[in-house]
Amino acid sequence: xxxxxxxxxxxxxxxxxxxxNELHASYAGVAEGNVATYIPELSLANxxxxxxxxxxxxxxxxxxxxxxxxxxxxxxxxxxxxxxxLEDNGEDYVxxxxxxxxxxxxxxxxxxxxxxxxxxxxxxxxxxxxxxxLVKAGDSDPLTRMLRMFETYTGRxxxxxxxxxxxxxxxxxxxxxxxxxxxxxxxxxxDPEAVLDLxxxxxxxxxxxxxxxxxxxxxxxxxxxxxxxxxxxRAEHVSRVLSVxxxxxxxxxxxxxxxxxxxPAKSGVAGGxxxxxxxxxxxxxxxxxxxxxxxxxxxxxxxxxxxxxxxLNMLNVPNVSRSGVRAAYGLTEVRSKRRRSAEAxxxxxxxxxxxxxxxxxxxLNFASVERFSRDAVERADEIDAxxxxxxxxxxxxxxxxxxxxxxxxxxxxxxxIVALADAEHLPGFGERVxxxxxxxxxxxxxxxxxxxxxxxxxxxxxxxxxxxxxSVVALEENEFFDGLDVETIAAxxxxxxxxxxxxxxxxxxxxxxxxxxxxxxxxxxxVTIDLPDSEVARLATYSAGMAFGxxxxxxxxxxxxxxxxxxxxxxxxxxTAEIEALGRDDPRVLAAVYRNVARDLASExxxxxxxxxxxxx
Ligand code: GLU
Numbered sequence: 001x002x003x004x005x006x007x008x009x010x011x012x013x014x015x016x017x018x019x020x021n022e023l024h025a026s027y028a029g030v031a032e033g034n035v036a037t038y039i040p041e042l043s044l045a046n047x048x049x050x051x052x053x054x055x056x057x058x059x060x061x062x063x064x065x066x067x068x069x070x071x072x073x074x075x076x077x078x079x080x081x082x083x084x085x086l087e088d089n090g091e092d093y094v095x096x097x098x099x100x101x102x103x104x105x106x107x108x109x110x111x112x113x114x115x116x117x118x119x120x121x122x123x124x125x126x127x128x129x130x131x132x133x134l135v136k137a138g139d140s141d142p143l144t145r146m147l148r149m150f151e152t153y154t155g156r157x158x159x160x161x162x163x164x165x166x167x168x169x170x171x172x173x174x175x176x177x178x179x180x181x182x183x184x185x186x187x188x189x190x191d192p193e194a195v196l197d198l199x200x201x202x203x204x205x206x207x208x209x210x211x212x213x214x215x216x217x218x219x220x221x222x223x224x225x226x227x228x229x230x231x232x233x234r235a236e237h238v239s240r241v242l243s244v245x246x247x248x249x250x251x252x253x254x255x256x257x258x259x260x261x262x263x264p265a266k267s268g269v270a271g272g273x274x275x276x277x278x279x280x281x282x283x284x285x286x287x288x289x290x291x292x293x294x295x296x297x298x299x300x301x302x303x304x305x306x307x308x309x310x311x312l313n314m315l316n317v318p319n320v321s322r323s324g325v326r327a328a329y330g331l332t333e334v335r336s337k338r339r340r341s342a343e344a345x346x347x348x349x350x351x352x353x354x355x356x357x358x359x360x361x362x363x364l365n366f367a368s369v370e371r372f373s374r375d376a377v378e379r380a381d382e383i384d385a386x387x388x389x390x391x392x393x394x395x396x397x398x399x400x401x402x403x404x405x406x407x408x409x410x411x412x413x414x415x416x417i418v419a420l421a422d423a424e425h426l427p428g429f430g431e432r433v434x435x436x437x438x439x440x441x442x443x444x445x446x447x448x449x450x451x452x453x454x455x456x457x458x459x460x461x462x463x464x465x466x467x468x469x470x471s472v473v474a475l476e477e478n479e480f481f482d483g484l485d486v487e488t489i490a491a492x493x494x495x496x497x498x499x500x501x502x503x504x505x506x507x508x509x510x511x512x513x514x515x516x517x518x519x520x521x522x523x524x525x526x527v528t529i530d531l532p533d534s535e536v537a538r539l540a541t542y543s544a545g546m547a548f549g550x551x552x553x554x555x556x557x558x559x560x561x562x563x564x565x566x567x568x569x570x571x572x573x574x575x576t577a578e579i580e581a582l583g584r585d586d587p588r589v590l591a592a593v594y595r596n597v598a599r600d601l602a603s604e605x606x607x608x609x610x611x612x613x614x615x616x617x
Pocket of ligand 1: 076268
């Protein structure tokens with residue numbers, strides 16, 4: 001089964017599949033090590049079994065070899081049960097019962113603190129038995145809860161291998177001794193035999209190396225199963241589980257493992273190895289021959305090779321872009337889609353640098369937002385309004401939330417205006433900024449960057465004393481008539497048809513035939529187009545005194561955008577045929593009309609150019 005399951009017809013293989021195939025082929029001949037025999041049933045394992053699986057955070061599984069052969073999870077269960085104990089009892093209580101220090105002793109050592117009886121860590125048997133004793137019954141019993149917990153990680157029903165369980169139960173005298181000793185110290189405070197029975201069952205859960213890889217991927221994915229989308233463990237416990245795997249997961253090889261492989265991992269005596277790299281992947285390897293420390297020989301080799309090939313050591317310095325700022329610019333460069341009066345346009349052109357737009361991107365953490373926060377503070381003297389766009393931020397950690405909220409509070413307290421676009425899609429951040437916005441009038445949450453920019457423009461125009469646009473502008477004052485003489489205007493007005501529409505009404509639809517120009521006398525309208533995923537993009541907002549639909553005069557035969565009334569509107573429809581008829585008698589009419597249309601189209605082109613420039617950064 002070396003070819004891997006993804007071989008396509010043209011013989012190409014995804015590179016990861018190819019590497020797994022190669023590693024499988026090159027290590028399948030390694031025959032060092034011995035199958036565990038101290039649990040008699042484990043000695044029946046076929047020493048040649050060998051499977052490798054890797055699960056990515058979009059839930060894809062790469063697999064090669066014996067990936068569907070079931071084996072018992074053994075010690076790999078320990079970190080996961082530790083996670084359940086943390087959920088059941090909280091961190092402080094669990095820490096009072098089980099320590100966090102690597103013992104340096106063998107996994108089955110009776111390594112208890114001489115005074116308190118507290119086991120050194122939850123990965124040695126003593127610590128794991130104590131941890132099993134901490135799992136609560138809930139509304140079923142500890143074993144059922146453990147199984148359900150493991151099933152959330154594997155996304156499939158799991159069973160216990162009873163032959164292995166009874167084999168260990170009959171021969172596990174050392175573990176029994178440990179269990180009773182823990183009872184003596186009150187680390188286990190119930191019947192030690194029941195806790196041991198639970199522990200033996202937990203170790204005998206039957207899994208495959210696909211399961212292990214997916215379990216690793218759940219931890220790497222912040223505790224959420226990337227295939228089912230179900231949460232397997234609360235986010236705050238993930239790093240705790242991974243840290244005990246990192247410091248004590250590979251028996252006495254833990255130090256060298258971190259040095260060479262650098263991924264939190266756990267192995268078990270049945271031959272399984274599970275590794276998890278936060279934010280990247282989960283790995284499961286199964287090969288029953290163990291080295292002197294109890295780790296699968298081929299499992300260690302595979303993880304070592306994978307880590308080298310793909311730079312998976314968690315202590316590698318990530319070569320990511322350190323800046324979370326994708327683009328930053330002032331409002332002289334980019335404007336909102338609201339068409340402004342000539343006076344407002346001039347003012348924004350002159351003073352646009354007093355408002356600044358920051359587009360943030362990627363995973364926001366300390367390193368990616370710290371510099372932005374410094375820049376925002378340093379510029380505060382010259383800037384009155386900030387528009388911060390989170391649309392392209394894919395995530396945010398608690399550190400970045402802390403830093404940004406502190407910045408926002410300070411900016412607001414200093415009287416700055418801040419509009420946040422699309423901040424609410426970031427879990428944890430959305431709630432914090434909503435709370436801030438409730439108490440700070442200068443802080444506004446809006447849906448997109450365009451709205452944020454519009455809000456900043458409005459505030460800036462207010463500060464600059466530019467009057468708000470009039471809500472009613474008489475028809476003869478419409479910009480469409482600029483440069484026309486009084487008679488022509490009167491003649492056009494005579495053939496214009498008066499219309500009105502309530503708020504939200506559709507005035508024009510994509511595909512309508514384009515035979516008229518519209519002159520707005522009251523209210524405002526927005527021109528929009530539909531984008532994929534039922535998103536809508538605004539192309540322009542016009543207010544009283546402006547004209548729309550003029551491209552009907554320059555060759556457009558059908559409408560290419562929708563127009564909707566933003567408020568109750570009154571407007572006049574002027575048929576292009578009427579304008580052309582007047583123009584036949586007096587060519588100067590057409591010249592003036594086209595000059596006005598050209599002026600508007602040129603200003604739209606300028607805005608589109610500025611936007612393209614900003615997008616290309
Ligand atoms: N059930 C096994 C024991 O307690 C687990 C050991 C292991 O996988 O390290 O001996």
